Amino acid sequence: MNLPPSAQGGEYNSISRWDLVIGHLLYVLLYTTKYWQIQPMKRKKKLLLINPFSQYKKHEMFDVHAISPPLALGIIAALTPSHWDLDILDENFEDFTLKEADLVGITAVTASVNRAYEIAGIYRKHKIKTVIGGIHVSMLPDEAANYVDVVITGEAESIWPQVIDDFEKNTLKNKYEGELLPMKDAPFPRRDLFHPSYTYANIQTTRGCPMRCDFCSVHTFNGSRYRQRPVDEVLDELETIPHDKVYFVDDNIIGYSKQSAARAKALFKGMIERGIQKDWYCQASLNVADDEEVLKYAAESGCKMILIGIESEKVEQLKETNKKLNLRMGIDSYNKVFDRIHKYGISVLGTMIYGLDNDSRHDLFDRSEFAINSNMDGIQATILTPLPGTNLFNRLEKENRLLYNNLPKDWEYYHFLEVVHKPIKMTPEELMNAMWENWAILYDHKTIQKKMLQTLKATKNPKAAAWSYLSNVERHNASFGNKRPPIDPANLLQGIENSM
Ligand code: B12
Numbered sequence: 001m002n003l004p005p006s007a008q009g010g011e012y013n014s015i016s017r018w019d020l021v022i023g024h025l026l027y028v029l030l031y032t033t034k035y036w037q038i039q040p041m042k043r044k045k046k047l048l049l050i051n052p053f054s055q056y057k058k059h060e061m062f063d064v065h066a067i068s069p070p071l072a073l074g075i076i077a078a079l080t081p082s083h084w085d086l087d088i089l090d091e092n093f094e095d096f097t098l099k100e101a102d103l104v105g106i107t108a109v110t111a112s113v114n115r116a117y118e119i120a121g122i123y124r125k126h127k128i129k130t131v132i133g134g135i136h137v138s139m140l141p142d143e144a145a146n147y148v149d150v151v152i153t154g155e156a157e158s159i160w161p162q163v164i165d166d167f168e169k170n171t172l173k174n175k176y177e178g179e180l181l182p183m184k185d186a187p188f189p190r191r192d193l194f195h196p197s198y199t200y201a202n203i204q205t206t207r208g209c210p211m212r213c214d215f216c217s218v219h220t221f222n223g224s225r226y227r228q229r230p231v232d233e234v235l236d237e238l239e240t241i242p243h244d245k246v247y248f249v250d251d252n253i254i255g256y257s258k259q260s261a262a263r264a265k266a267l268f269k270g271m272i273e274r275g276i277q278k279d280w281y282c283q284a285s286l287n288v289a290d291d292e293e294v295l296k297y298a299a300e301s302g303c304k305m306i307l308i309g310i311e312s313e314k315v316e317q318l319k320e321t322n323k324k325l326n327l328r329m330g331i332d333s334y335n336k337v338f339d340r341i342h343k344y345g346i347s348v349l350g351t352m353i354y355g356l357d358n359d360s361r362h363d364l365f366d367r368s369e370f371a372i373n374s375n376m377d378g379i380q381a382t383i384l385t386p387l388p389g390t391n392l393f394n395r396l397e398k399e400n401r402l403l404y405n406n407l408p409k410d411w412e413y414y415h416f417l418e419v420v421h422k423p424i425k426m427t428p429e430e431l432m433n434a435m436w437e438n439w440a441i442l443y444d445h446k447t448i449q450k451k452m453l454q455t456l457k458a459t460k461n462p463k464a465a466a467w468s469y470l471s472n473v474e475r476h477n478a479s480f481g482n483k484r485p486p487i488d489p490a491n492l493l494q495g496i497e498n499s500m
């Protein structure tokens, strides 16, 4: 039969030999060069980071001043190698949808941990590995291990690269423990991944606290050594922040020593020198006014409000909270400190605790009277809440005084606006009812308006007055939840204008 050469196999055979040689060479080339190893054809692994919201905060969803970007997730993103795809699902703004992921990382505080466990459960059902970190699970890693594949205790910086490496090698462990590293060369959080609706940015410049307040676990979690980031690194990070409002989330931005106060001053001076123009807010202790230069440079660099842990105006109650600095400086120092801060055009947001062991019903009203008549501007009045890892929790548990002890489910009540323990001098119901009455007094429309005018007069700074005013409005709305119509800050302001 006279078949064409190709069909006979002659030509076909000769091309095939060349094909084999070239094919073989290509194969050797591609498999032995780096080019092949970074072939873009391979899909990048995806890390999905989740910021769960506490169910009790649902009504706060519309108050963008009451929520803060998930700094921890921004840091974890910054620590993740670039060959990973990253995404943040932030329940402050987005409804939960099951997003594609190879690994899911969740952050949580006590008030949001139930939601975190719930989300972990959803991903685990889909055979996607889940990892959790943050202060709550660091205090209770065994609890978290029941709901999440991997529990990371402590700070992420020292351990996250290892977690990722283990995941890639398929050798992921169930538990990891982060160390407390010095804060030099801290990664800048990936703020580009945060939801664009946040009205302000946050930044952390120090960690750790040498104090041992009874109700707090920060010293247990971040250590009792006050660790500080180098000023230049903080300034470099501030320069990358596009927002004009910043919240310094440090527990105490000036610390407790002359050296740390000098460092804070250097930071504020550096902001002025570099022309970093931000309106900012921070947390500190009563000693913030010891050195007036600190206040001067804070004000010049844009400080508008300082949160100070006042907690109580009575000595016995302060003793029980182990609030040593307040006891040392004395309750008579409070107004002097507030006045000194006002002199520099900065307002004061004071935190007050209700339901301490020494509190009778009468004491609760005294506390509100003090807060209203004192020179503090914003008032944050919350109910004593025993959080895991605190001395308070251990004590109340031992004394069988935890009201909600179906844990972890009941953690959802531990958000400072609900009575979760048995007080000594009244019943839990009496305390809760007294709280409604006290919140009604503290956040009465007229009281908020009056405070705003007082702050304006004392600080001569409309922005400082606006910040503490907004904080009082936010506290009204948060405390009453959906039990009272929320205050619209603009309407209430209009009321002030009309009365003038
Ligand atoms: C800013 C702040 C807020 C902001 C935003 C908080 C947020 N994003 O969740 C606002 C003002 C909204 C807020 C509200 C509340 N807060 Co708050 N807040 C803080 C503050 C001052 C700083 C938090 C912060 O950004 N730190 C910096 C980041 C980098 O640290 P981090 O979150 O701890 O993350 C590190 C590690 O924990 C770990 N990590 C964290 N998550 C993850 C996840 C993974 C996967 C991994 C691997 C690691 C990891 O690695 C991170 C880097 O090292 C802290 C005090 C503090 N020292 O932390 C209190 C603190 C977190 N708040 C506290 C409380 C009680 C509340 C409220 C209940 C108060 C209230 N009355 O409403 C609410 C609850 C809010 C909620 N989410 O439900 C407590 C929580 C204690 C606890 N056991 O839960 C703290 C510790 C204060 C205290 N003195 O006790 N808060």
Ligand code: SF4
Binding pocket: 209, 210, 211, 212, 213, 216, 217, 218, 219, 251, 285, 309
């Ligand atoms: S409440 Fe503030 S001062 Fe007291 S231990 Fe906690 S972080 Fe330190």
